[in-house]
Amino acid sequence: MNDEVNEKELRARLVERLAVDGHLRTGPWREAVTAVPRHEFLRGGFFREVAGSTPTAWAPVVQDDPRWLESCYEDASLVTQIAGTVVPGDIRGEIMRAPTSSSTMPGLVVRMLEELRVDAGHRVLEIGTGTGYSTALMCHRLGDDSVTSVEVDQDVSTRARNALGHCGFRPELIVGDGLAGHSKGAPYDRVIATCGLLTVPHELIEQTRPGGVVLVTLCGWLYSSELARLTVHEDGTASGRFLGGQISFMLARPHLPPPLGLLPDLDEGDERRALFGVEVISDWNTRFVAQLAAPRTQYAVLTREGRTEHLFLDVDAGAWAVLREHDGLWTVRQNGPTRVWDAVEDHISRWRAAGAPPLEEFEITLTSGQPAVSWPGL
Known part of the structure; x- marks a missing residue:
């Protein structure tokens, strides 16, 4: 009985938090969140990230864990499957593989x-x-x-x-x-x-x-x-x-990316002074704009001959760009059928010239599977 009361209290707190945070805005959905017990969908447990682990390690939290019920009613995503098959009850200790399913926050x-x-x-x-x-x-x-x-x-x-x-x-x-x-x-x-x-x-x-x-x-x-x-x-x-x-x-x-595989010879291609350094992708909106230019490009940080290099690689197209910084200046070397960083710089430059409008002002049109995205002033 105490567990039932505790669960209802936790659920009521979650409802109030979602309302205060502006996520829960209308009566019918408030009634639904009040009525549906999230913990029933997490009876098999979940994985918690092991603090400070590199690469990321995950440890199971199962139903008899004292943290289980309260965690079910936090506004947090909870990983429920690792590596395509592994669930919390399958392991003891830790696992260092990628999450493949979760209960969304x-x-x-x-x-x-x-x-x-x-x-x-x-x-x-x-x-x-x-x-x-x-x-x-x-x-x-x-x-x-x-x-x-x-x-x-x-x-x-x-x-x-x-x-x-x-x-x-x-x-x-x-x-x-x-x-x-x-x-x-x-x-x-x-x-x-x-x-x-x-x-x-x-x-x-x-x-x-x-x-x-x-x-x-x-x-x-x-x-x-x-x-x-x-x-x-x-x-x-x-x-x-x-x-x-x-x-x-x-x-x-x-839609998951392919393995990077054998990397190209990064000393080939054409080199020039870069208009932007890699720091531009640290901003969410700017990275999204860069991604519109190169949606199937992956990013990796490499260390070669004692220097850090930033690789942008489109595996399927065979196109790549590698950025290097020296004394505060960035250079880019590119190769392949397209110039990855040229496209990124072009998109970012045009977006900024339009006043860097927020993503909510972008317009999406879909005539086939690939959406076309534009922004005011484009």
Whole structure:
């Protein structure tokens, strides 16, 4: 009984925090967050980052841990799977592999649901079931029959189904490639993706009714990402704007970058004085603009012959740029079919010449899978 009271108190505190922080803005979603117990979707535990570990290590936090319940009601993302298969109950000690699934921080979940602008009777397609917590919130708001959720990982989907059933929710759960949507249930009034995307699969646009909304997080391999709300039009195109907030998600698995592999000979190519040094990508908005110029370029820091080099490499295109600093001056050497840093400098220069408008003022148009992004004054 004490645990039940404690859980309800923790949930009430979370509701108030989300409201104070401006994420939870409307009554129906407040009722949903008040009613849905997040801890039921984390019964299998989660991983916490081991402080000071390099590379990052993760340690399991399971249900009998005294920190488990309180952590479930923090406004924080909780990693639930490592390396594609490993869950907290699988290990003792620590693991140094990359996270592959998580329970997104409630503030971001609620913000996205508010931004989706659903209404009674709307049918929603969710890309990425994950733990099922956001699915449960939508079921509470709209009803089970109005919610379809697609998850690529069979085990993740099964755990979500069990948690949802335990809470009394029975939406349609599909195991498959969420980037292909679920055409059998189309058309949908709303589509929401809880993973980062390089491009917007046109299947998601095709499966949304005209006037419907697609909410996605657009990202690139420089890992600056933005939430975008797109309205679908009668002609099969879509348009919209970024919503701001510097959010991030794990990339959809098909959109993960390839291994860097064998690096090119960085002493080849053409060298010149760089207009900008690598410090420009330390700013989120500037990095996003740079990423628009080179969305499939990866960034790595190297040490060669005692000097630090900053590599920007598009593996598939075979194009690269390496920046070096000496006495406060930057040079760039480039090679390949395109000039990566030329494109980055051009985008940043034009954006700054337009007054460096915030990302919320950018306009997005989608006629195929690749969004075209522009800003005022371009």
